[in-house]
Amino acid sequence: MNKIGKYVLGIAALIFMTNCGNNNSNSNSGAMSSSKAEKVYVAPGEHDEYYAFFSGGYSGNITVAGLPSGRMLKEIPVFSQFPTSGYGYSEETKAMLNTSFGFVPWGDAHHPDISQTNGELDGRWIFINENNTPRIARVSLATFETEEIIELPNSAGNHASSFVTENTEYIVAGTRFAVPNPQRDMPISDMKGEFKGPLSFVSIAENGRMNLEFQLNMPGFNYDLAHPGRNKSHGWFFFTSYNTEEANTLMEVNASQNDKDYVAAVNWKKIVDYVKNGGGKKAPGTYAHNVYDDKTHMATSTMKEGVTMVDPREVEGAVFYIPIPKSPHGCDVDPSGQFIIGSGKLSTDLSVYDFDKMITAIENKDFVDDSYGIPVLSYENTLAGVVTQPGLGPLHTEFDGQGNAYTTFFISSEVVKWSLETFEVLDRQPTFYSVGHLMIPGGNSRKPFGKYLVAMNKITKDRYLPTGPELEHSAQLYDISGDKMELLSDFPTHGEPHYAAGIRADVIKDKSKKYYELSENEHPYAAKSEAEAKVTRNGNEVHINMTTIRSHFAPDNIEGIKVGDKVYFHITNLEQDFDVPHGFSIIGANTSEILVMPGQTKSIVWEPKREGVWPFYCTDFCSALHQEMQGYVRVSGKNSNVPLKYTLDE
Amino acid sequence: MKSASIIMIVGSALLLGLFIFPLWSISLEAPQYPSGIGMNIHLDGLQGKEKHDLQNIDGLNHYIGMRKLPKPEEMWEFSVFPKVVGGMALLGIFIGLLGLFKGISPNWFLTWLIIMCVLGILGMYDFNAWMVDYGTNLDPKAIMKMTDADGNPLSYKPPLFGTKHILNFVAHSYPHTGAYMMGFGMFLTFIAYIVGNKKRKTNQA
Ligand SMILES: [Cu+2]
Numbered sequence: 001m002n003k004i005g006k007y008v009l010g011i012a013a014l015i016f017m018t019n020c021g022n023n024n025s026n027s028n029s030g031a032m033s034s035s036k037a038e039k040v041y042v043a044p045g046e047h048d049e050y051y052a053f054f055s056g057g058y059s060g061n062i063t064v065a066g067l068p069s070g071r072m073l074k075e076i077p078v079f080s081q082f083p084t085s086g087y088g089y090s091e092e093t094k095a096m097l098n099t100s101f102g103f104v105p106w107g108d109a110h111h112p113d114i115s116q117t118n119g120e121l122d123g124r125w126i127f128i129n130e131n132n133t134p135r136i137a138r139v140s141l142a143t144f145e146t147e148e149i150i151e152l153p154n155s156a157g158n159h160a161s162s163f164v165t166e167n168t169e170y171i172v173a174g175t176r177f178a179v180p181n182p183q184r185d186m187p188i189s190d191m192k193g194e195f196k197g198p199l200s201f202v203s204i205a206e207n208g209r210m211n212l213e214f215q216l217n218m219p220g221f222n223y224d225l226a227h228p229g230r231n232k233s234h235g236w237f238f239f240t241s242y243n244t245e246e247a248n249t250l251m252e253v254n255a256s257q258n259d260k261d262y263v264a265a266v267n268w269k270k271i272v273d274y275v276k277n278g279g280g281k282k283a284p285g286t287y288a289h290n291v292y293d294d295k296t297h298m299a300t301s302t303m304k305e306g307v308t309m310v311d312p313r314e315v316e317g318a319v320f321y322i323p324i325p326k327s328p329h330g331c332d333v334d335p336s337g338q339f340i341i342g343s344g345k346l347s348t349d350l351s352v353y354d355f356d357k358m359i360t361a362i363e364n365k366d367f368v369d370d371s372y373g374i375p376v377l378s379y380e381n382t383l384a385g386v387v388t389q390p391g392l393g394p395l396h397t398e399f400d401g402q403g404n405a406y407t408t409f410f411i412s413s414e415v416v417k418w419s420l421e422t423f424e425v426l427d428r429q430p431t432f433y434s435v436g437h438l439m440i441p442g443g444n445s446r447k448p449f450g451k452y453l454v455a456m457n458k459i460t461k462d463r464y465l466p467t468g469p470e471l472e473h474s475a476q477l478y479d480i481s482g483d484k485m486e487l488l489s490d491f492p493t494h495g496e497p498h499y500a501a502g503i504r505a506d507v508i509k510d511k512s513k514k515y516y517e518l519s520e521n522e523h524p525y526a527a528k529s530e531a532e533a534k535v536t537r538n539g540n541e542v543h544i545n546m547t548t549i550r551s552h553f554a555p556d557n558i559e560g561i562k563v564g565d566k567v568y569f570h571i572t573n574l575e576q577d578f579d580v581p582h583g584f585s586i587i588g589a590n591t592s593e594i595l596v597m598p599g600q601t602k603s604i605v606w607e608p609k610r611e612g613v614w615p616f617y618c619t620d621f622c623s624a625l626h627q628e629m630q631g632y633v634r635v636s637g638k639n640s641n642v643p644l645k646y647t648l649d650e
Numbered sequence: 651m652k653s654a655s656i657i658m659i660v661g662s663a664l665l666l667g668l669f670i671f672p673l674w675s676i677s678l679e680a681p682q683y684p685s686g687i688g689m690n691i692h693l694d695g696l697q698g699k700e701k702h703d704l705q706n707i708d709g710l711n712h713y714i715g716m717r718k719l720p721k722p723e724e725m726w727e728f729s730v731f732p733k734v735v736g737g738m739a740l741l742g743i744f745i746g747l748l749g750l751f752k753g754i755s756p757n758w759f760l761t762w763l764i765i766m767c768v769l770g771i772l773g774m775y776d777f778n779a780w781m782v783d784y785g786t787n788l789d790p791k792a793i794m795k796m797t798d799a800d801g802n803p804l805s806y807k808p809p810l811f812g813t814k815h816i817l818n819f820v821a822h823s824y825p826h827t828g829a830y831m832m833g834f835g836m837f838l839t840f841i842a843y844i845v846g847n848k849k850r851k852t853n854q855a
Binding site for chain 1: 702
């Protein structure tokens with residue numbers, strides 16, 4: 001071999017070695033990586049240990065994954081139409097997407113939060129907020145269906161939401177885009193002092209029903225994130241705000257000028273008492289309240305008018321501002337309720353506030369300023385400590401219940417573990433790339449399950465096989481049971497998860513519904529047996545009460561339909577077995593198919609435009625004879641006198 | 651004689667367990683039924699292991715042309731069997747009481763047991779005959795007409811006792827709690843006869 005050859009080989013070896021070194025820094029090879037594989041391996045037929053609920057961001061929905069495998073289990077439609085099941089398309093569910101602006105087919109879903117009892121996740125419901133058309137939804141964790149959506153008037157950009165108090169008394173909604181309240185025609189440049197940032201408090205009844213109790217009419221800063229106090233600080237709510245500059249143009253510069261913005265500390269219990277004693281003023285505000293009933297299998301939308309508006313200055317000792325460095329995002333409360341962690345996303349430090357000090361400062365009237373009449377507490381006298389230089393761009397902190405906090409750093413792409421006792425950094429791990437929120441199952445409750453941490457990244461780049469310009473977001477799973485965090489796996493998530501909630505699977509899996517009881521079906525057009533199947537005409541409106549069972553429709557031949565009719569297919573699935581849906585679609589329908597669960601009734605409308613004989617069929621491969629699951633509708637001319645006739649096996 | 655009569659009373663009273671617990675259990679296993687599907691046969695009718703199992707078994711069976719599972723009023727057995735079992739239990743208790751107070755011969759215990767055995771065999775014969783009919787008397791319009799290697803129609807008769815493969819299912823057919831109670835009760839009446847006899851012999855000796 002000549003000299004040049006050796007030289008080339010030498011460089012190659014060097015590159016090889018450096019590569020190895022790089023690999024070792026973020027993923028160990030050999031024996032170590034096989035043990036990582038074991039940690040995320042869930043054998044065929046076995047179940048994951050945790051459910052993880054990821055918000056879909058601009059998908060408007062929630063996706064459910066299992067941990068530690070990262071396998072996607074389901075997408076739950078919430079704020080967006082979902083042709084897979086017919087949600088938002090079927091006659092029964094269109095009302096779920098009704099708002100004071102009319103039907104809105106899409107939403108921006110951000111922060112799922114699971115209901116709690118005594119500060120622990122109880123697995124009854126999961127709530128999630130919609131940012132664009134301010135709304136909160138409640139999803140049942142027995143059916144994994146959206147049961148209720150309430151709109152929030154007078155708000156815009158409902159981002160600081162939908163966080164649950166520790167006995168699921170209230171969930172909150174915020175206003176990230178300050179707006180005139182009430183809305184009116186006015187020059188944008190007159191914003192200062194005129195715009196408001198109402199915070200909404202929605203109560204939760206025993207059966208889950210939501211009610212907009214009052215709105216706190218806060219100064220027009222942008223309220224970004226929130227968390228309720230828990231344990232000793234139960235009764236308080238903390239909100240971060242930015243743009244205390246009240247700028248309205250070139251926000252990325254103009255809203256970042258003040259050295260400090262505010263955390264708003266709200267004693268909601270005081271305000272609840274105030275409102276119960278007749279406090280607050282009736283203010284205008286139109287909002288839709290949509291409720292789905294799993295007995296009638298139908299949603300109803302009610303338009304409501306008026307809201308109790310509370311001026312924060314009129315409730316003594318209820319609302320305070322605490323200064324926080326530079327445009328905060330996350331506002332997180334540790335399991336003991338002692339510490340409130342504020343993350344100034346343009347800051348390099350984390351500010352940790354002490355609840356007891358805050359109470360003392362309030363008692364001593366230790367105010368440094370006031371902002372629109374709201375007392376501003378001293379930064380130094382409420383501070384428990386500062387985590388200095390942990391990283392760049394802190395966003396969100398959760399807890400392991402072992403005295404540690406975990407904070408994401410967007411700009412420096414890492415998760416940092418630090419001690420709640422010493423405020424010292426204990427460990428840091430890179431994320432791939434630009435992590436937004438993180439999730440430890442139960443990590444925002446009194447009792448976190450401190451075993452896994454999921455980092456939700458905003459940028460994916462090369463983590464998976466390329467799929468064109470648009471990529472699913474990437475998540476990373478870390479084992480946090482040891483002293484050091486250990487990166488276990490990567491998995492893609494759907495839409496843009498802004499936040500997630502996780503819970504031990506055994507809290508909810510045995511309560512998961514397998515099918516709907518047919519005998520309890522109260523849908524007005526249900527056919528609970530083939531004998532009840534029928535077709536009725538009322539003018540040009542035709543209602544077909546049709547049944548499905550493996551594998552035929554009843555009736556399966558219908559004649560006497562005319563061009564210009566409005567034909568309602570009401571499909572009842574007679575099956576009473578787990579996981580046996582039937583679908584329905586018909587050529588020429590200007591809507592999606594519907595997927596009907598056992599015991600359920602769903603309807604779509606079909607307006608035949610042409611004469612002919614048109615087939616319909618089952619869209620779900622329900623049995624070996626699924627291909628045979630079909631039928632025909634004969635459509636005659638507008639003025640024909642073909643009699644209405646429907647048959648099965650004639 | 652006292653202890654023998656008490657054993658007789660207890661043994662025949664155990665038959666009454668059939669009014670609470672099922673006589674027989676037929677369960678089916680297939681990959682797509684991870685938690686199984688099946689039915690319990692009670693004296694007075696069939697009951698699904700899970701709420702809707704009977705309907706779901708009918709749903710499966712319609713592919714191969716089997717009739718729907720009988721409702722209680724569709725089979726005379728479901729009204730006669732409770733009377734026979736109840737009658738035999740009362741008769742056994744009555745005989746036991748006679749043994750206790752009147753000291754009748756333990757041969758009465760044996761006679762009761764023999765009648766019970768004959769009735770039991772008749773019951774099993776009837777049960778098997780029904781299953782043969784149910785598993786072979788198929789709808790000529792059945793969706794799937796399966797034949798064996800010789801071209802004869804397949805029988806879907808579940809086993810009377812034991813385990814059998816039927817297409818994609820494995821069927822298990824075994825006695826249930828009520829039958830075990832009855833069996834143990836009958837065994838006790840036999841013990842009653844032995845004990846009674848021994849006592850009588852020692853008394854005579
Ligand atoms: Cu089907």
